[in-house]
Amino acid sequence: MKKKLPRKTVERLSEYRRTLINYLDSGRDYIFSHELADMHNNTAVQVRRDIMLIGYSGVQRRGYKVKELIRAIGKVLDDPRGQNVAIVGVGHLGTAILHYLKGKRPALHLKALFDIDKEKTGREINGIPCYPVEELAARVREHKIGIAILTVPMEVARETTALLVEAGVRGLMNFTTVPLDVPEDVFLEEYDLITSLEKVAYFVRI
Amino acid sequence: MKKKLPRKTVERLSEYRRTLINYLDSGRDYIFSHELADMHNNTAVQVRRDIMLIGYSGVQRRGYKVKELIRAIGKVLDDPRGQNVAIVGVGHLGTAILHYLKGKRPALHLKALFDIDKEKTGREINGIPCYPVEELAARVREHKIGIAILTVPMEVARETTALLVEAGVRGLMNFTTVPLDVPEDVFLEEYDLITSLEKVAYFVRI
Structure with a gap:
C-alpha cells in the first residue's frame, strides 16, 4: 500500500469529485483549477497541488478534462474490490x-x-x-x-x-x-x- | 461585539461543552485539562489555551470546576436573547x-x-x-x-x-x-x- 494522503487532502478530493459529478450533469467537459477552487472556498494553487498529489497531470489549455479527473480521483479514493x-x-x-x-x-x-x-x-x-x-x-x-x-x-x-x-x-x-x-x-x-x-x-x- | 474567535476554536469549545455536560451526568465535579484533551484527541496545552481564550481562569488543584466551565463556554457561545x-x-x-x-x-x-x-x-x-x-x-x-x-x-x-x-x-x-x-x-x-x-x-x- 502506498503512503496515505493527509486527511484534509482526502476530504478535498472527495469534495472535488462530488462537484465534478454535478458539473458533468451541466454538460461541460472541461474545468479550470480556479473554477474548482471558487466552488470550494479554496485557491487554484491548492486545487492544483491536490491534483498533482494524486499523480494526475492531464491539464490542458481548456483546463482539466472532467471525466478523466473524476476517474483519477476514484483511483485514489476507491477500493477496486469495493x-x-x-x-x-x-x-x-x-x-x-x-x-x-x-x-x-x-x-x-x-x-x-x-x-x-x-x-x-x-x-x-x-x-x-x-x-x-x-x-x-x-x-x-x-x-x-x-x-x-x-x-x-x-x-x-x-x-x-x-x-x-x-x-x-x-x-x-x-x-x-x-x-x-x-x-x-x-x-x-x-x-x-x-x-x-x-x-x-x-x-x-x- | 467583541472580536470573533477562530472557527476551529468555536468548534472545540462546543465539543468541550458537550463532553462536560455528559461528564456531569457521571457525577464528577472537576476535570483536568489533560482529561478533557484525551476525550478529544487533543493536547492539554490546546485545551488550556482554548479555555484561556474565553477568559476563564478558575482552574484549581483539582482541575476545572465542570459546572463553571460549562457556564463560561455558554457565555461565549450562546446569545443571551436566544x-x-x-x-x-x-x-x-x-x-x-x-x-x-x-x-x-x-x-x-x-x-x-x-x-x-x-x-x-x-x-x-x-x-x-x-x-x-x-x-x-x-x-x-x-x-x-x-x-x-x-x-x-x-x-x-x-x-x-x-x-x-x-x-x-x-x-x-x-x-x-x-x-x-x-x-x-x-x-x-x-x-x-x-x-x-x-x-x-x-x-x-x-
Missing part, C-alpha cells in the same frame, strides 16, 4: 442515510442494517437486509463489513461500538453525541450536529 | 434533526419547519409549527429566524437558499449535496455525508 458498509440503528437518521447512500458511490456497498425493533428486522428495507442487533457480530463477519455508520441511541453507543470493533469493523462514523473510544487501528469520524449548529449560531451573531 | 432556527425540508433527515435538537440547547429556539407535503404542513410536528414553503419568506420574518437547516431535495436546494437569504437568514447549515453560493455576510456550514464516509473508507484500507 468496501462493505453497515448502518447500525434504523431510526429517522439511519433511514435518511440509507436513502441517501443508495446508489451514490458504487465502491461503497451497503450490505446490512441493524436494529432492535422487530418491526424492522428480518426483512429488507430499501433492498438492504435488516438484522436484529443480537446477530451483529455474526453478520458483520459474514458480510465482511469494514465500515459502520452508528446511528443508535446514545445510551447504547459505547457497547455497540465495542461489539462492532470486536467483530472486525475498522472504520466508524459516529452520529451519536457520545464521544467514543476506539483502538488506534480503528478510524473514527465523528459528526455532531450541535457543534456545527453552534458554530453557525456563533458566527451569525452581530 | 437565536431562532428553522428546519427546511421535513423528510427523514429533517425529522431526525427535529427530534435530535428538541431541548438540547436552550439558547437555540427551533421556531418553524417548512415542507411542501400537505400532510405535514398546517400543523405542529413534535410541538413545532410546520408551514408550507410558499410561506417561507413571511414566516422567517415573522419568527425572526436567523438560522436555517437545509434538508430539502437537491433539485430545490439553490432556490430555497436564495429565498432564505432574501428573507434575512444569516446562517445556513447545508445538508444537501449541492454546493451553495451565499453572500459574504451569510455564514455557511456544509455537511456532506459522502465526504465523511469516503474519508473513513480511504483510511481503513490496508
Whole structure:
C-alpha cells in the first residue's frame, strides 16, 4: 500500500469529485483549477497541488478534462474490490442515510442494517437486509463489513461500538453525541450536529 | 461585539461543552485539562489555551470546576436573547434533526419547519409549527429566524437558499449535496455525508 494522503487532502478530493459529478450533469467537459477552487472556498494553487498529489497531470489549455479527473480521483479514493458498509440503528437518521447512500458511490456497498425493533428486522428495507442487533457480530463477519455508520441511541453507543470493533469493523462514523473510544487501528469520524449548529449560531451573531 | 474567535476554536469549545455536560451526568465535579484533551484527541496545552481564550481562569488543584466551565463556554457561545432556527425540508433527515435538537440547547429556539407535503404542513410536528414553503419568506420574518437547516431535495436546494437569504437568514447549515453560493455576510456550514464516509473508507484500507 502506498503512503496515505493527509486527511484534509482526502476530504478535498472527495469534495472535488462530488462537484465534478454535478458539473458533468451541466454538460461541460472541461474545468479550470480556479473554477474548482471558487466552488470550494479554496485557491487554484491548492486545487492544483491536490491534483498533482494524486499523480494526475492531464491539464490542458481548456483546463482539466472532467471525466478523466473524476476517474483519477476514484483511483485514489476507491477500493477496486469495493468496501462493505453497515448502518447500525434504523431510526429517522439511519433511514435518511440509507436513502441517501443508495446508489451514490458504487465502491461503497451497503450490505446490512441493524436494529432492535422487530418491526424492522428480518426483512429488507430499501433492498438492504435488516438484522436484529443480537446477530451483529455474526453478520458483520459474514458480510465482511469494514465500515459502520452508528446511528443508535446514545445510551447504547459505547457497547455497540465495542461489539462492532470486536467483530472486525475498522472504520466508524459516529452520529451519536457520545464521544467514543476506539483502538488506534480503528478510524473514527465523528459528526455532531450541535457543534456545527453552534458554530453557525456563533458566527451569525452581530 | 467583541472580536470573533477562530472557527476551529468555536468548534472545540462546543465539543468541550458537550463532553462536560455528559461528564456531569457521571457525577464528577472537576476535570483536568489533560482529561478533557484525551476525550478529544487533543493536547492539554490546546485545551488550556482554548479555555484561556474565553477568559476563564478558575482552574484549581483539582482541575476545572465542570459546572463553571460549562457556564463560561455558554457565555461565549450562546446569545443571551436566544437565536431562532428553522428546519427546511421535513423528510427523514429533517425529522431526525427535529427530534435530535428538541431541548438540547436552550439558547437555540427551533421556531418553524417548512415542507411542501400537505400532510405535514398546517400543523405542529413534535410541538413545532410546520408551514408550507410558499410561506417561507413571511414566516422567517415573522419568527425572526436567523438560522436555517437545509434538508430539502437537491433539485430545490439553490432556490430555497436564495429565498432564505432574501428573507434575512444569516446562517445556513447545508445538508444537501449541492454546493451553495451565499453572500459574504451569510455564514455557511456544509455537511456532506459522502465526504465523511469516503474519508473513513480511504483510511481503513490496508
